[in-house]
Amino acid sequence: MPNTPIYKIMTSAEWAIAQASGFYAGSGDDQNDGFIHFSAPDQVAATAEKHFAGQDDLMLVSVDAGALGEALKWEPSRGGALFPHLYGPLDLGAVIEAQQLPLGDDDRHQFPVTIKT
Numbered sequence: 851m852p853n854t855p856i857y858k859i860m861t862s863a864e865w866a867i868a869q870a871s872g873f874y875a876g877s878g879d880d881q882n883d884g885f886i887h888f889s890a891p892d893q894v895a896a897t898a899e900k901h902f903a904g905q906d907d908l909m910l911v912s913v914d915a916g917a918l919g920e921a922l923k924w925e926p927s928r929g930g931a932l933f934p935h936l937y938g939p940l941d942l943g944a945v946i947e948a949q950q951l952p953l954g955d956d957d958r959h960q961f962p963v964t965i966k967t
Contacts, residue, residue: 854890854891854915855891855912855913855914855915855946856888856889856890856891856912856913856915856922856934857888857889857890857891857894857897857910857911857912857913857965858874858886858887858888858889858910858911858913858940859889859894859897859898859901859902859908859909859910859911859951860874860877860908860909860911861907861908861909862907862908862909862950863907864877864909865909865911865948868940868942869942872941872942873939873940873941873942874886874911874939874940874942875939875940876939876940884937885923885935885936885937886935886936886939886940887933887935888913888915888933888934888935888936889933889934890932890933890934891964891965893928893931893933894910894961894965895959895961895965896928898951898959898961899958899959900928902959903957904953904957905953906952906953908950908951908959909948909949909950909951910948910949910950910951910961910962911945911947911948912945912946912947912948913940913944913945913946914944914945914946915934917941917943917944918936918940918944921936921937921938922934922935922936922937923935923936923937949962
């Protein structure tokens with residue numbers, strides 16, 4: 851799993867702060883939990899639906915999991931599935947791409963075709 855791209859959904863404001871500082875410290879929920887929550891490609895659409903339903907002004911940030919080293923742990927979460935958790939800040943040098951995550955006419959997030967929804 852280390853070479854798998856992983857994804858973080860965040861607000862545009864959070865992304866702007868991360869760009870200004872060169873790292874992402876995580877959302878309030880991440881900070882409360884002690885790690886940054888990520889999703890694998892087959893998990894990110896369900897994450898959006900569960901935690902960001904109907905929310906616009908979001909970014910989908912793709913991260914090179916292999917660049918995160920031992921701070922990245924794959925741990926059981928929803929339904930026992932292994933989710934990537936980063937114990938420490940996200941260095942933006944590991945970011946592959948950041949793009950808007952728009953809402954469609956059906957109020958569901960529109961993911962790139964490379965991600966199964």
